[in-house]
Amino acid sequence: MTVQKIPTFKLAYTNYEVPAIGFGSGSKHRLKKWENPETAAFRVDQDIVKVISDAINAGFNHLDGAETYTTRAELAQAVKDSCIPRDQLFITDKYDQGWANFKRASTSPSGPRESILKGLKIFNMDYYDLFLIHSPFFDSDLVDVTLEEAWKQLEECYEQGLVKNIGVSNFDVENLEKLMKFAKYKPQVNQIEYHLYLQNQTDGINDYCRENNIQLEAYCPLTPVLENRINDENHPLKLIIEKLSKKYNVEKSSISLRWIYQSGVIPITTSANAERMKQAFEIFTFELTNEEFEDLKKIGASYKVRAYFSELFEK
Ligand SMILES: NC(=O)C1=CN([C@@H]2O[C@H](COP(=O)(O)OP(=O)(O)OC[C@H]3O[C@@H](n4cnc5c(N)ncnc54)[C@H](OP(=O)(O)O)[C@@H]3O)[C@@H](O)[C@H]2O)C=CC1
Numbered sequence: 001m002t003v004q005k006i007p008t009f010k011l012a013y014t015n016y017e018v019p020a021i022g023f024g025s026g027s028k029h030r031l032k033k034w035e036n037p038e039t040a041a042f043r044v045d046q047d048i049v050k051v052i053s054d055a056i057n058a059g060f061n062h063l064d065g066a067e068t069y070t071t072r073a074e075l076a077q078a079v080k081d082s083c084i085p086r087d088q089l090f091i092t093d094k095y096d097q098g099w100a101n102f103k104r105a106s107t108s109p110s111g112p113r114e115s116i117l118k119g120l121k122i123f124n125m126d127y128y129d130l131f132l133i134h135s136p137f138f139d140s141d142l143v144d145v146t147l148e149e150a151w152k153q154l155e156e157c158y159e160q161g162l163v164k165n166i167g168v169s170n171f172d173v174e175n176l177e178k179l180m181k182f183a184k185y186k187p188q189v190n191q192i193e194y195h196l197y198l199q200n201q202t203d204g205i206n207d208y209c210r211e212n213n214i215q216l217e218a219y220c221p222l223t224p225v226l227e228n229r230i231n232d233e234n235h236p237l238k239l240i241i242e243k244l245s246k247k248y249n250v251e252k253s254s255i256s257l258r259w260i261y262q263s264g265v266i267p268i269t270t271s272a273n274a275e276r277m278k279q280a281f282e283i284f285t286f287e288l289t290n291e292e293f294e295d296l297k298k299i300g301a302s303y304k305v306r307a308y309f310s311e312l313f314e315k
Pocket residue numbers: 023024025026027028064065134169170191192218219220221222223225226251253268269270271272273276279308
């Protein structure tokens with residue numbers, strides 16, 4: 001399988017091209033760093049550097065990071081080791097505004113400007129391709145800025161060229177509407193949990209983002225094929241995913257990723273396994289028919305799995 005060029009999605013206001021699949025340095029890699037919280041912020045984990053280097057060697061040119069993952073140094077090291085020119089990589093980072101769900105204070109309490117300047121220094125680079133506010137949940141016990149102040153700082157960094165695109169993550173319609181009232185620049189991206197078993201992270205979010213030209217990115221894209229996320233071996237998509245993976249001679253994971261890509265959303269996936277990293281690119285070698293796409297959508301909608309922010313979104 002050879003993918004000559006990774007397809008891209010174009011962002012509406014800046015016309016910037018985003019590679020249509022991204023590699024995440026959070027989730028399992030964050031957990032690995034957080035096994036030892038005292039040292040997480042300054043210890044460089046060479047196993048994680050190797051994982052990210054493997055991902056870059058496999059062909060990933062879109063890398064997803066976040067201040068809260070404490071894996072910036074590992075990402076930076078892998079990017080440096082790759083010797084790939086800066087303009088051939090798409091690097092995303094996110095503002096850590098503290099975590100309301102587990103009461104963890106912000107690591108850049110004065111706002112995204114502090115976070116961006118610290119991050120760019122670690123990466124030894126001049127700009128991020130995309131910088132996101134990690135979630136809409138701002139808590140004055142954990143951070144010194146409000147969402148409005150944080151967005152304004154992000155807009156200033158955008159005007160200064162420190163970030164080429166700005167966006168949000170885990171925003172529902174209500175929070176986006178709130179943001180739109182004071183935003184000088186609209187968010188370009190909303191990164192949310194999205195897959196066949198969670199087709200709307202929150203009510204109406206996909207339609208709202210499409211209508212407002214906000215590109216969606218999908219985290220947890222492999223949920224429908226991960227036994228550790230679905231506690232039911234007879235879940236409704238199991239058979240159709242198996243059938244389609246045989247038909248197209250691809251991994252079951254590729255059916256899950258392809259459906260997301262075909263729905264116009266950018267999957268952000270991850271792995272610590274170099275073979276699986278390469279396999280992810282097979283999503284650009286086949287196309288689901290309209291009927292297959294719609295069947296997956298319909299069957300997927302009959303079942304719900306949410307891995308993140310349940311306590312905040314399922315009130
Ligand atoms: N904005 C936000 O709030 C959030 C953002 N994210 C971002 O999204 C990224 C991806 O999230 P995540 O949920 O981990 O993504 P995925 O849904 O891609 O799940 C990754 C898991 O799937 C396994 N896996 C990978 N390929 C395969 C395969 N072919 N078959 C079976 N299992 C496979 C991996 O294990 P193995 O290593 O064994 O391959 C890994 O444990 C994060 O790293 C982070 O960057 C994540 C959560 C929240």
